[in-house]
Amino acid sequence: MKSVIETATANSATVRLNPVDDVLIARHQLVAGMQLADGDVTVRGLIPAGHKIAVKALAQGQAVRRYGQIIGFAKRDIEVGEHVHVHNLAMGDFARDYAFGADAKPTQRVAQPATFLGIRRPDGRIATRHYIGVLTSVNCSATAARAIADYFRRDVHPEALAAFPNVDGVVALTHGQGCAVDSEGEALQMLRRTLGGYARHANFAGVLMVGLGCETNQIDGLLQEQHLQTGARLKTMTIQATGGTARTVAAGIEAIKVMLGDANEVVRERVDASHLVIGLQCGGSDGYSGITANPALGAAVDRLVAHGGTAILSETPEIYGAEHLLTRRAVSKEVGDKLIERIHWWEEYCARMNADLNNNPSAGNKAGGLTTILEKSLGAVAKGGTTNLVDVYRYAEHVSARGLVFMDTPGYDPVSATGQVAGGANLICFTTGRGSAYGCAPSPSLKFSTNTALWKRQEEDIDLNCGSILDGEKSVDELGQEIFELMLETASGTLSKSEVHGYGQNEFVPWQIGAIT
Incomplete structure (x- = not known):
């Protein structure tokens, strides 16, 4: 899946992500009677920014697509121009084609890796902080x-x-x-x-x-x-x-x-980017997360992998419904099976706990335009870029592979990032659409906003604004390069905004599982 904005001009009222999509995404609040050029649509009612508007008539029970993928099923008939959200869109069962390894491809490495100023430990490992x-x-x-x-x-x-x-x-x-x-x-x-x-x-x-x-x-x-x-x-x-x-x-x-x-007897030395292990997080997501910040972070991950580095995609409940996009990129059926085994574990776990994997999106996610976990997951996997999935790890297990890997964690960001750092992540990259104040000692955490309004409102906590993609000012690839350069700069010792504010100690939250007696 690629998140490509086909109408990313500053004057566009909506964004279309895929030609087969049943919905458009509002760039700003839409009001009843507005005429949209894309699909010759007349808006019916109020559509908040980041939310979905039907571009086709949808019958009750019909699958609804965004990103060219199913995000849910119509709870009732939906007319062209209607707001599509929790009142008329729901989860439903459907088959996924895992197609293990169908999209795997040789990894392209750069001839001369980028570098940063790291700290070399006696055993050869490289630190980004001390x-x-x-x-x-x-x-x-x-x-x-x-x-x-x-x-x-x-x-x-x-x-x-x-x-x-x-x-x-x-x-x-x-x-x-x-x-x-x-x-x-x-x-x-x-x-x-x-x-x-x-x-x-x-x-x-x-x-x-x-x-x-x-x-x-x-x-x-x-x-x-x-x-x-x-x-x-x-x-x-x-x-x-x-x-x-x-x-x-x-x-x-x-x-x-x-x-x-x-x-204190330590100096930083220039090392190549292959020593970077990046934990990927998204929290406080919105309808723009899968359009701007997550794809931009994915573009940075593709660069990191090309330079020999490692990225850890996690939050298993938040790839639920999009796992088939990852299995297609698995380097082997064994790796793909390891991912599906973790999905099944979560299904059984939720059944035992009388819980529902669709209890996420959160209230804030829904206010930002995300309706089902399927929709959130399809946007979340974009953080992983387009390279092969090379391995799957249990929570807090040491990550030894190079390239894009997956670690099984909950969706709750502090618990998830704690597992990633335990696995060796020496930098965290965190996208947010609703706003986040988060840090992760001993590894620095960078935060990226999905929209410019959030950036203006909470700039003191956000390290880079990816809303410029939606504003038509920069491309996903351009922001991917900026993020990659910011990774190197931060790994070299430049403080992230969460570090300036002193975040990191209270956010250590190991996953608590099992009975307390």
């Missing part, structure tokens, strides 16, 4: 961990890091899990996989892990399961063994002071 992290094995040690990190806050105690200008900061990443779960179950394994991924993340120069002492998620068990060893870069302690909260905080501060001396 933090000390305080992790917790359990919720019970969260307060102590935050107190340790707060001692080094530049806005509170600027003198604490004054002698260590090469360190980006000390961050505490706490969570609400770690006990009252099956010690052999999937929930604990997933948490340990997440914490293990963060403990070894290249963007951490050193990590202190703090526990209570009696929790199910014993630190020794976590280290053993994740093949981690304590040393100069990884230290551990528990409140019970150390002798209480105050002693733990004091000991933790001293441990980090030792780490800081070594961490």
Whole structure:
């Protein structure tokens, strides 16, 4: 699927995405009686910006298409010019042709990869940031961990890091899990996989892990399961063994002071873009997400892959209904089957929980013009560009492949991005149409607006406006190049807007799954 704007001029009232589409997308609010040149359509009623208008008469039960793909079925007869949304469009079952590998093609590599200024770790991995992290094995040690990190806050105690200008900061990443779960179950394994991924993340120069002492998620068990060893870069302690909260905080501060001396002895060096691992996110989406920011990010991903880098597409519930577009690009049937297996897992999971995969789009998504999860998914997969799907990973699993991969995560952005970073993402790219305030320590997060109105309203939180595509000022490809260059610039140390505002610690949210006892 390609999101091509055929009528992207500043004077256009609507956007047509595919010749076979049954709907047009309003570029701005349309009112009753307006005559649209595209399809000779007379508007019936009020059509908000970003919403759909029927360009054909649709019978009850008929499939409705956008992007040339099914986004739902008419709940009743729909006349030409009518608003098409939740009142007359609904989900329905239909067959997908997975056509495994039908669209896979040889990956084109550039002769001379682009470069950025990265930090080389002793094991050869490349970091985009240089933090000390305080992790917790359990919720019970969260307060102590935050107190340790707060001692080094530049806005509170600027003198604490004054002698260590090469360190980006000390961050505490706490969570609400770690006990009252099956010690052999999937929930604990997933948490340990997440914490293990963060403990070894290249963007951490050193990590202190703090526990209570009696929790199910014993630190020794976590280290053993994740093949981690304590040393100069990884230290551990528990409140019970150390002798209480105050002693733990004091000991933790001293441990980090030792780490800081070594961490400050670092310089950035020029490395090629193959070392970039980008987590792809979209949140607060709207009717323009699949037209502007997501395709532009996809164009940047195509460039990244050509330069040898890796992009992680995720949010399994938000590719539901568009998974056949990814299986067609799978490098093998095995990879395609791995993706479909995760789709089936979600179908069964939702059935067990008496939930519905179409509980997304959210209220904000619907207000922005998205009606069904099918419609949202078709726009969301555009973030993945057009290259082959080379592998599929479980949540927080280490990503080792180069190219476009998929990681199974929920659609909720903090949980999804947490899994991507645990898997090795050293940069997050986040598109939004309704507005977002988000960061993701220790990896920087870039945000892209889908429309210019959002950019003007929330520019202090958005790093790049992709609404210029809709305004007819720039093409998807031009914005793709800008995003790629911004990736390299940010990976080299330039702060994203979320970093300037201090986002990143509270957004660490491991996926909580299974029974709490």
